[in-house]
Amino acid sequence: MANLSKRLETNIEGNFFVDSTCIDCDTCRQLAPETFIENGEYSTVFHQPGSAHEEFAAYQALIACPVGSIGTVTKDSEVFSEAQASFPMPVEDGVYYVGFNSEKSFGAHSYFIQHPEGNWLIDSPRYLKQLVQAFEKLGGIRYIFLSHEDDVAEATRYAKTFGATRIIHQADSSAMPDAEKFISGSDVVQVEREFACIPTPGHTAGSMVLLYKNRFLFSGDHLWWDRDLQQLGTPKNLVWDNTQLEQSVKKLLNSSFDWVLPGHGERMNLPTSEMKSTLEQLVKRRWPPTRL
Ligand code: SF4
Helix, strand or coil, X not given: CCCHHHECCCCCCCCEEEECCCCCCCHHHHHCCCCEEEECCEEEECCCCCCHHHHHHHHHHHHHCCCCCEEECCCCHHHHHHHHHCCCEEEECCEXXXXXXXXXXXXXXXXXXXXXXXXXXXXXXXXXXXXXXXXXXXXXXXXXXXXXXXXXXXHHHHHHHHCCEEEEEHHHHHHCCCCCEEECCCCCEEEECCEEEEECCCCCCCCEEEEECCCEEEEECCCEEECCCCEEECCCCCCCCHHHHXXXXXXXXXXXXXXXXXXXXXXXXXXXXXXXXHHHHHHHHHCCCCCC
16 A cells, blocks of 8 residues: 655645655556656656546556555545456457556566457466456456566466466476476467467567467567657567567567557557558667668
């Protein structure tokens, strides 16, 4: 729970505030950009919600915040409960953003896919009774796809609860040594008809992305939408191997997708051709051709 005595001075006066425990994970700024903004190494409230829609989004941010750094002077219990019940939040076509980001994965996003042949969880949120019940209602979890070693969070508890198969790349297996399925090497592995696990080493040795229906790319920390550039981005820091990262980004030029759903950073939906063009621009920007 956020602590009023730790309220950051940068917050504008009013009901919502961020305290000094914020880890600058960006989640609140994505969910409620009308209310939260980045200020130095923290998020802060720059505008108090001015409509029911903005208030609802601010409560969603408060709930999703991995470290409980967002608080209210006076809590509207009714709106809070409605916001809590809005997770997992539908994205499109049976794909959900789960919410309840976990501090164990530095606030990374996790996603859920409802599918007639078995549901998937992509990376892990906090383990909460409310989410267990929500997943039960949606039909349980058959697979848990782990994009890389940093974002496993509570995957083991969810796997035990639902008898799910955890999938991780062998090179990141130290984060989940008892996983049920390991991917090895660099070849694409089609786990089910519409689900392709694509090894994309770079950020870590065992980073992978999951391509679903040739539409939805669950990209972990390999690729995301950069809000400032309005372009796709890929890691510059915390890179295990830059050469491998370059090859892994270029490898995705062979795939078709119109959604990028990352662990960190913004999700984005663009027409497939536009998405491909932004990926090509990313490659040119990061790895410009050398002139002789
Ligand atoms: S969601 Fe919480 S931890 Fe993340 S930036 Fe916002 S206030 Fe900080």
